[in-house]
Amino acid sequence: MTTRMPFGPAARSAAAVTIAVVLLAAGGTAVSAQQPQAGNAAALVEDVKASGDAGVEFMDFVYPGQSIPLGAQGQLVLGYFSSCRVETIHGGTVTIGTAESRVSGGQMRAANRPCDPKRFAATTQTAEAGAAVKRVTPFDDRLWAEASLKSDRPVFRWRDKGPATVRVMEAGQPAPQVVWTASASKGYVEYPGRPALRTGVQYVVEVTGAGGTKHAAFSIDPGLELSDGLLNRTVDVSR
Numbered sequence: 001m002t003t004r005m006p007f008g009p010a011a012r013s014a015a016a017v018t019i020a021v022v023l024l025a026a027g028g029t030a031v032s033a034q035q036p037q038a039g040n041a042a043a044l045v046e047d048v049k050a051s052g053d054a055g056v057e058f059m060d061f062v063y064p065g066q067s068i069p070l071g072a073q074g075q076l077v078l079g080y081f082s083s084c085r086v087e088t089i090h091g092g093t094v095t096i097g098t099a100e101s102r103v104s105g106g107q108m109r110a111a112n113r114p115c116d117p118k119r120f121a122a123t124t125q126t127a128e129a130g131a132a133v134k135r136v137t138p139f140d141d142r143l144w145a146e147a148s149l150k151s152d153r154p155v156f157r158w159r160d161k162g163p164a165t166v167r168v169m170e171a172g173q174p175a176p177q178v179v180w181t182a183s184a185s186k187g188y189v190e191y192p193g194r195p196a197l198r199t200g201v202q203y204v205v206e207v208t209g210a211g212g213t214k215h216a217a218f219s220i221d222p223g224l225e226l227s228d229g230l231l232n233r234t235v236d237v238s239r
Contacts, residue, residue: 040064041120042098046086046230047077059157059188059234068094070106079231081120085112086229113227119147120236147218150226151233152197154218156205157188158237164209171202171217179203207237214239 041061048058051074056062062078070076076089083099092106101108156166164184168191169176179195197203197220206215216237226232 041081042096043078043080043101044231044234045076046079047075049075051076059155059186062096064096064098066096068096070094079115079229081115081231082117083112084115084117084231085110086231113229113232114225115229115232116148116226146202147216147235148221148224149218149233149235150220150222150224151228152220152222153191153193153233154197154205155188155190155230155234156207156216156237157234158207158209158211158214159187160207160209160211161187162210164207167206167208168197169204169206171204176204205235205237 040063042064043062045056045058045060045062048054048056050071052069052071054068054070054074054076056068056076062068068076070089070091070093072091074091076087076094078087078089078094078096078101079085080087080099085100087101088109089101089103090107093104094106095102095104100110158164162185164187166182166184166189167178168180169178179197180191182189191197199220199222202217202219204215204217206213214237216235216239218235
């Protein structure tokens with residue numbers, strides 16, 4: 001079993017220079033009739049093809065009770081947070097559960113792959129409809145949960161739509177060092193692999209867009225017993 005290194009006092013002090021954590025801001029957007037407004041996100045859309053009016057896109061969160069029509073030719077791949085179950089569904093109508101889906105009029109192939117359910121429990125508990133804004137200390141233990149990733153090509157995912165600027169910083173420095181900057185427009189972006197992210201170093205990803213600035217902490221540990229699928233590479237930047 002691999003042990004993660006916590007932030008020490010020096011790293012916390014350095015990162016606090018530039019980081020103010022903000023909880024998910026209240027959103028005024030109406031929720032689709034297919035998507036229940038309350039509850040925790042249950043799964044991540046890892047792929048969707050030829051789905052017509054499915055109402056979901058790549059990298060969307062989906063919620064228990066949500067109905068997704070795929071039509072005759074649609075395909076959907078879901079990664080469930082709590083069960084580490086990956087489902088590939090062809091056609092029909094999919095009803096999202098808490099740990100697996102029900103499919104009517106289609107076919108499903110499912111498998112389990114190692115993941116870390118506890119990591120997602122802290123970051124997906126607020127529905128897309130939003131919650132009241134609340135400011136906390138930057139290193140509140142409930143929010144500053146470091147995501148340990150096996151892959152050195154993380155995918156950063158946030159909830160706000162529209163253009164955003166993404167920065168990855170190395171936290172354990174007297175002043176946090178920016179190692180990568182990118183612009184994004186789809187609510188997610190994949191780290192390109194260069195500059196290489198170092199094993200055992202605490203990084204912070206910062207996303208600035210229409211909903212303000214949000215952060216998440218992560219580190220790279222190739223020794224983790226996790227698969228290298230999209231779910232395990234995703235860092236949810238919602239705080």
